[in-house]
Structure formats: C-alpha cells, structure tokens
Amino acid sequence: MIKKVPLFLAVFSFTGLALCATPPELLKGYEAQSSKAFTTRGEQFFNAKHGKECSCASCHENPPNHETKHIVTGKVIKPLSPNNNPERFTDQAKVEKWFKRNCNDVLARECTAQEKADILSWLMTVK
Amino acid sequence: MKTYLVLPLFALLAMPVSASKMGMPTDAPKSYEAECASCHLAYPPGLLGQKNWQNIMSGLNKHFGTDASIDTKTETEITQWLLKYAANRQKYSAFAPENRITKTPWFIRKHDEVRADVWTRVGIKSPANCSACHADAAKGDFEEDNIRIPIK
Numbered sequence: 306m307i308k309k310v311p312l313f314l315a316v317f318s319f320t321g322l323a324l325c326a327t328p329p330e331l332l333k334g335y336e337a338q339s340s341k342a343f344t345t346r347g348e349q350f351f352n353a354k355h356g357k358e359c360s361c362a363s364c365h366e367n368p369p370n371h372e373t374k375h376i377v378t379g380k381v382i383k384p385l386s387p388n389n390n391p392e393r394f395t396d397q398a399k400v401e402k403w404f405k406r407n408c409n410d411v412l413a414r415e416c417t418a419q420e421k422a423d424i425l426s427w428l429m430t431v432k
Numbered sequence: 433m434k435t436y437l438v439l440p441l442f443a444l445l446a447m448p449v450s451a452s453k454m455g456m457p458t459d460a461p462k463s464y465e466a467e468c469a470s471c472h473l474a475y476p477p478g479l480l481g482q483k484n485w486q487n488i489m490s491g492l493n494k495h496f497g498t499d500a501s502i503d504t505k506t507e508t509e510i511t512q513w514l515l516k517y518a519a520n521r522q523k524y525s526a527f528a529p530e531n532r533i534t535k536t537p538w539f540i541r542k543h544d545e546v547r548a549d550v551w552t553r554v555g556i557k558s559p560a561n562c563s564a565c566h567a568d569a570a571k572g573d574f575e576e577d578n579i580r581i582p583i584k
Contacts, residue, residue, distance in 0.1 A: 377498075378472040379557040379564070402502070409499035 328387045328394040332425045338418035347427030350420060355412040361424075368431045386431035394425065454478040456572035457517045463506045464513065469570075471500065473562050476572035477517035479533045481525030485514040488531050496532075534559040546581075555582030 336342055351361045351369075359376065366373045369385035384390040394400055408416040416424075456476045468474055477485065489511040493501040502510075519525040529535040543559070551559055562569035565581050 375471060377558065379561050380469075380471055380473075406499040406501060409493075410497075 325395055326397050326400075328425060328429050331394050331397060331400060332422060332429065334397075335418045335422035335425065339422055340419065342419075342422035342426035344423070344427040344430055347423035347425070350423055351427065357411060357413060359411055361407070361411060369428065370431050386428050388429070388432050394428075454572045454574075456570065457513075459513070461509050461513055463502075464510055467500075467502050467506060467510065471498075472560065473569055475533065475562070477514045478519050478524065478572070480519060480528055480531070480536075482515050482518040484528045484531045485511070485518050489514065532560075550581065553582055553584055555584055 332342060351365075352367055354360045362369070363376045364373060364382060365385045370389040371384055373382045373384075374380065375382055383392070385393060387393040387395075404416055404421055408414065408420075454476055455478075456474070460474070465474055480488075488495070489507060492507065493499050523538055524536070526537065533539055539559075550556065556564040562574070565579050566574050567580060568575075568578055
C-alpha cells in the first residue's frame with residue numbers, strides 16, 4: 306500500500322500537469338528542457354519577423370493584452386497574455402498545439418524549448 | 433377544391449432545399465468549434481462536397497498557407513462529421529478548385545454583382561469571411577434578405 310501511494314501520486318500529478326497547468330509550471334518545463342528564460346529575448350522574438358511575412362505580433366499585436374483580429378480571416382483572437390486572459394497557458398496539449406501551428410506559420414519550423422520559455426516568460430510580464 | 437390546395441402543398445414539399453437555407457447540423461462535434469472555428473467561421477459542411485472535405489482534412493498541416501494540424505483522433509472525428517453532411521446535390525457537390533468554397537461555380541455566380549473592391553473592405557477582408565455580410569452564416573443561413581454589406 307505504502308509503495309502504491311507514490312506511484313499513484315506520480316501518475317496523478319503527471320496527468321494533472323497535462324490537463325490543468327499554470328503558466329509558471331509550463332515555463333519551468335520549457336526551462337528544464339533548455340536553460341533559463343530571458344524576457345527581453347522573448348519580446349524581441351515575438352515582434353520580429355523570421356523570414357516569413359508575419360510575426361507573432363501580426364495577429365496578437367504588441368502588447369498582446371487585448372482582443373485582436375486574425376490578420377487573414379478577421380476572426381477575433383482573445384488576449385494572449387495570461388494576465389489578461391486566465392485561460393491562457395493552462396492546458397499543455399493546447400499550448401503545444403498552438404506553438405506548433407503558429408511557429409510553423411511564422412518561422413517555417415517548430416519553436417525550440419528555449420524560444421517557448423523566452424516567449425512565455427515575457428508574456429507573463431505583459432499587463 | 434381540395435386538390436387546388438393540396439397540389440401546391442406537395443409542390444412545396446418536393447422543392448429541394450436551397451443552399452441559402454442549408455442549415456448547420458446540430459450534432460457538430462465540440463472539436464469542430466474548438467479546432468476550426470478558432471480561426472475562421474465554422475463553415476456548414478453542406479458548402480462543399482465529400483472529396484473536397486477529404487482533401488482539406490488530410491492536408492491540415494498545409495491549410496491555405498497555415499499550419500492547422502490536429503491530433504489523429506480529432507481529425508477522424510471531424511472528418512466523419514463533415515462527410516456525413518457534405519453537399520450531395522450535384523450543383524453544390526461539384527469539385528471545388530483548390531478545395532475553396534469561394535471557387536465553386538455556384539459561389540462565383542451568387543456573388544457576381546459584388547465588385548472587387550468590396551471584398552477588400554476592412555469589415556470584410558476576404559470572400560471566405562462569410563459572416564461579414566451574412567450575419568447568420570454560422571447557422572447556415574445565407575438568405576438574400578439577411579445580407580448586410582459593410583460600407584467600410
């Protein structure tokens with residue numbers, strides 16, 4: 306029984322993390338896969354173009370603390386900063402899905418764990 | 433006397449449902465709203481034929497210039513639902529070039545009076561933005577008297 310408890314806790318906390326994470330938890334995860342995040346580097350990355358037509362800011366605007374419109378379709382995008390939209394960065398699968406999609410659109414490749422850490426650390430400072 | 437009343441009634445019932453009233457099926461999976469409508473209108477499946485929907489769903493990583501990839505389970509769920517309600521009358525199920533609703537012959541004909549500069553107005557942006565002019569597009573209502581074209 307005693308042996309089973311840590312196993313149960315381990316499984317439980319793992320699924321808990323996947324389904325309902327917090328922005329600091331996700332940030333920690335990305336930092337663990339790379340190194341310490343730099344908010345200023347995250348902000349630069351967010352605003353810069355990376356060889357394609359759009360930057361992150363093309364759709365999310367800067368600062369991303371308000372509702373914006375998708376640059377092509379015109380569909381409303383809710384604020385990206387977790388301080389202005391508590392739903393952001395609380396579901397790891399959703400976060401990964403959108404990083405994959407949007408990084409492919411902006412950079413023509415997936416983002417590295419370091420880039421994700423930088424961006425998220427900056428977004429957590431946006432008010 | 434009775435036949436006079438009954439016959440037109442039958443004629444009405446036999447009338448094919450037009451595209452303008454196709455409606456949105458009520459059993460759309462939640463993933464359709466979450467995955468597709470996060471970027472654009474949740475297009476009613478009756479706007480394209482089966483082959484077009486199959487093409488779209490099997491190429492989501494290159495979706496009209498954007499990566500819209502989703503996990504396999506969700507992809508299957510959405511595909512099955514789209515195919516169930518895809519257009520089946522010949523006029524609407526004809527193959528759409530580039531899998532674009534806006535390139536179907538019926539779409540082009542229905543919009544032939546819309547000038548080129550109207551499409552690019554800020555409030556419209558693109559012919560794919562149905563709800564800019566068709567307020568109830570998400571419900572599958574494209575009725576003529578329910579159209580309001582933004583002036584800017």
